[in-house]
Amino acid sequence: MRFAKGHGTENDFVILPDPDGLLELGPATVAALCDRRAGIGGDGVLRVVRTTALLKTEALTESARSAERTEWFMDYRNADGSLAEMCGNGIRVFARYLVESGLQDAGTFDVGTRAGARPVTVEADGQVTVDMGVAQKLGTGRVRLGGADLSGERVSVGNPHLACPVGTPVAGVDLSEQPAVDPGQFPDGVNVEVFREVAPGTLEMRVHERGSGETRSCGTGIVAVAAAATPAGEGATWRVRVPGGECTVFLDAEGARLRGPAVIVAEGEIRTM
C-alpha cells in the first residue's frame, strides 16, 4: 500500500491514497500506522478518498451535507483510531498532497470533511489558507489538568475544544496526563488548549488532543484559542505560536480563516500493518 507523510507546524500525518474507498481502516490499523516505534508514526491518518466512494459506506450528519458536493474527502482518524470531524492542520496537508500528486489544480477548491465542505487555497509559497467556518463559542467549561483546575471557553470548530487562558508561560503547564472533564459537558470528549497573549496580536498555545495526546500543533485548536481571545462581535487577526511553528487566524463576521504551512516530507510503501 502506498503512503505519504506530511505535517503542518509539526502536527504530523500518515496520508493514505484510497480514491475508490477500498481500504479497511479499523482503529487497530490506524493505531499501528501511527505508532512511532513499530509503525510510520503520526498524530493521525488522512485517508484521501473520493467523496462519492466515502458516501457508499458512511452517511454524513445534516450539518456536514455541504461536503457531499466535493470531489475529495479528508477521512481523518486520530492516532488511537477514533474519528474526528475536522483537522485544521490535516486539511492543509491534505490539500498540499492533492496538488503535489496531480489530483487537483493549485488555487482554491473545496475539501469534504465530517464538519462539511471547507474551501482551501494552496499558495505557491508553501502556505495554505482554509476557510474554517464560524468558531462557535459555547460558554465556560472546566478541566483538571496536571493537578490544576482550569476554566476556559468551550468552542466548536466542527470538533470540540476547551480553550483555557493561563497567566504564566504555556511551557510550564503539565500536559502529560489525560485531561479530566465532566462528560456531561463534553459527551464526545474534547481537545484542551492552554494559551496566553505574549504580545499584542500574538498568542502562544499548547494542546492536548482528543485521541492523540499532546501534539506540537492543532489547527482547529489554534482557531479555538483565537476565537476565545477575541471579544464577542469583534474581528481580529492573531498570530498563534505553537511548539511546532506558527499560524495566523483571521476572524471576521464571516468566520475564521487559518493560514499556515503544509509540507509533504516522504512517500513510500507499507509492507505490513
Ligand SMILES: N[C@@H](CCC[C@H](N)C(=O)O)C(=O)O
Ligand atoms: N490536529 C487536528 C485536530 C485533530 C482532531 C482532534 N484530535 C479531535 O479529535 O477533534 C487539527 O489540526 O485541528
